[in-house]
Amino acid sequence: xxxxxxxxxxxxxxxxxxxxxxxxxxxxxxxxxxxxxxxxxxxxxxxxxxxxxxxxxxxxxxxxxxxxxxxxxxxxxxxxxxxxxxxxxxxxxxxxxxxxxxxxxxxxxxxxxxxxxxxxxxxxxxxxxxxxxxxxxxxxxxxxxxxxxxxxxxxxxxxxxxxxxxxxxxxxxxxxxxxxxxxxxxxxxxxxxxxxxxxxxxxxxxxx
Numbered sequence: 001x002x003x004x005x006x007x008x009x010x011x012x013x014x015x016x017x018x019x020x021x022x023x024x025x026x027x028x029x030x031x032x033x034x035x036x037x038x039x040x041x042x043x044x045x046x047x048x049x050x051x052x053x054x055x056x057x058x059x060x061x062x063x064x065x066x067x068x069x070x071x072x073x074x075x076x077x078x079x080x081x082x083x084x085x086x087x088x089x090x091x092x093x094x095x096x097x098x099x100x101x102x103x104x105x106x107x108x109x110x111x112x113x114x115x116x117x118x119x120x121x122x123x124x125x126x127x128x129x130x131x132x133x134x135x136x137x138x139x140x141x142x143x144x145x146x147x148x149x150x151x152x153x154x155x156x157x158x159x160x161x162x163x164x165x166x167x168x169x170x171x172x173x174x175x176x177x178x179x180x181x182x183x184x185x186x187x188x189x190x191x192x193x194x195x196x197x198x199x200x201x202x203x204x205x206x207x208x
Contacts, residue, residue, distance in 0.1 A: 031074075033102055034102070035104040035105045037068065040109045041202075042194075042195030048061060049062040079091050087110050112202065112204055165201035170197070
C-alpha cells in the first residue's frame with residue numbers, strides 16, 4: 001500500500017514539474033527580423049521588394065519606405081534575401097536570439113530600370129511638357145520626349161554615355177555639377193528621380 005502511494009505521489013509530482021517548465025517548449029520565446037531594403041545609388045528604401053529567409057519563415061513585401069518585418073521567428077541563424085524589379089538580389093546572414101529583434105538592412109544594386117516605366121515619365125513631366133525639350137522647342141536641339149531623341153543628344157553631341165553615368169552630361173546638368181542646371185529656372189529633380197536616371201544610364205541606358 002505504501003509503495004503504491006509512493007508511486008502515485010511520484011507521478012503527481014512529475015506532472016506538476018512538467019507543467020511548471022512547460023515541457024521545455026513554452027519557455028522558448030520567438031524573435032523577429034526587421035530592416036530596410038535600400039537602393040545603393042540613392043540610399044532610399046525600395047518599396048515592393050520581396051524578402052525571404054532560409055530556413056524559410058515565409059516571405060514579406062517591403063512598405064512604401066522599403067521597410068520590412070518578419071515576426072514570430074525561432075532563435076537561430078538565418079540567411080535573408082531581398083529581390084526587387086530592376087535590381088540585383090542580395091543576401092545577408094543574421095542571428096536571432098530568443099525573444100529579441102535583429103535589424104538587418106540589405107543594399108540592392110540597380111540593373112538600370114525601365115526607360116518607358118521609370119525614365120521617360122521624368123523627362124516628360126520635367127523637360128518636355130515644360131516646353132524646353134520637345135519637338136517644337138528643343139532647346140539646344142535636345143529633345144527628351146522619346147528614346148531615340150534622348151540618345152541622339154543636342155547640338156553639342158551626346159548627353160548620355162551608356163554604362164557611364166558619372167560623365168554623362170545630362171546627369172551633370174540635373175545634379176548641377178555642370179551649368180546651366182536642369183531643369184532650367186525650376187526646382188531640381190528629387191534625389192529619387194536623379195538616382196533613377198543615373199541607375200538607368202549605369203545599367204546601359206537600355207530601351208526597355
